[in-house]
Amino acid sequence: SQQGEEDPQALSIQEGENATMNCSYKTSINNLQWYRQNSGRGLVHLILIRSNEREKHSGRLRVTLDTSKKSSSLLITASRAADTASYFCATVALNNAGNMLTFGGGTRLMVKP
Amino acid sequence: SQTIHQWPATLVQPVGSPLSLECTVEGTSNPNLYWYRQAAGRGLQLLFYSVGIGQISSEVPQNLSASRPQDRQFILSSKKLLLSDSGFYLCAWSKGPLLGYEQYFGPGTRLTVT
Known part of the structure; x- marks a missing residue:
């Protein structure tokens, strides 16, 4: 099951702008x-x-984590066209026997030149 | 340095045929090993993980099985493929057994079941 959920699902910005997921x-x-x-x-x-x-x-x-809200954010500053990709967060739960990751659905970032 | 290999890169198989995907890791010992499947445009679903030779844990009931015959070799298999087995299969490793380590992914295998 997916524990992490990313927001937004897709993001389109111009080169040089910041991207927050x-x-x-x-x-x-x-x-x-x-x-x-x-x-x-x-x-x-x-x-x-x-x-x-x-x-x-x-x-x-820059990544932030707020455990009280069970949320995290990823900020990419001064974005470049090469940053175009999908970005996923993944969590490692407490008492995790195998260092397993639970992934979210991802954010598709497009940076336009 | 450590490297992870997966093959084949792409595979087209008919329904009902067997499957064998191989993953090997170099440059480390006693890694944790993982198999994930990714549907188009979606996140990754953990299928199997292994903390040692012969130790396999399955996360979801399915048509697939995994084996770890050697410390740095992880194999994903099926006796009879289903259409729903199509997807992008990724192998990964991490240092074990403690928590708090990142995972390193292979290049993936694109499987299409026809």
Whole structure:
């Protein structure tokens, strides 16, 4: 079952603009991760934020986590055409025997040059 | 460095035929291994995971099975494919057994059942 749900499902912006994607989940988590997928390819890990962290940065990426609201957001600043991809959040639940990820449905981002 | 391989990249199989997809990991030992399926335009659904040789856990009832004959080899199989088995199959690995590690994905196999 999908625990994370991304919002919006699709997002189209101009190059240089910021892109914000949101993720909501249902159960208590150990950590939340964001992944990127180019069309027809495997997923690439972007960033991991632990349940005791509130914000994390990596280059042009900024991730926030609000465990009281069971939500996270991914901000991509100064977007580029090469950022066009699908972005997925995935959660690792507490008491997870196999470090399993539960994925949301993803946000399809299109950055127009 | 670690790498993960999947083959074949694409596969077209008739209904009722068998299936074998292979995934191998290099450059690490005793990884956790995972098989996911992705329907078009959707998120990933975890099918199987393994924390060690011969240890397979299934997440959803289905027409598929998985095996881990060697530490870094993970195989997805079916005796008789159904149309609903079509999809994009992704293998992944992570450091085990603790939580808090990211997963690394292979390039995927596009399966079309006709």
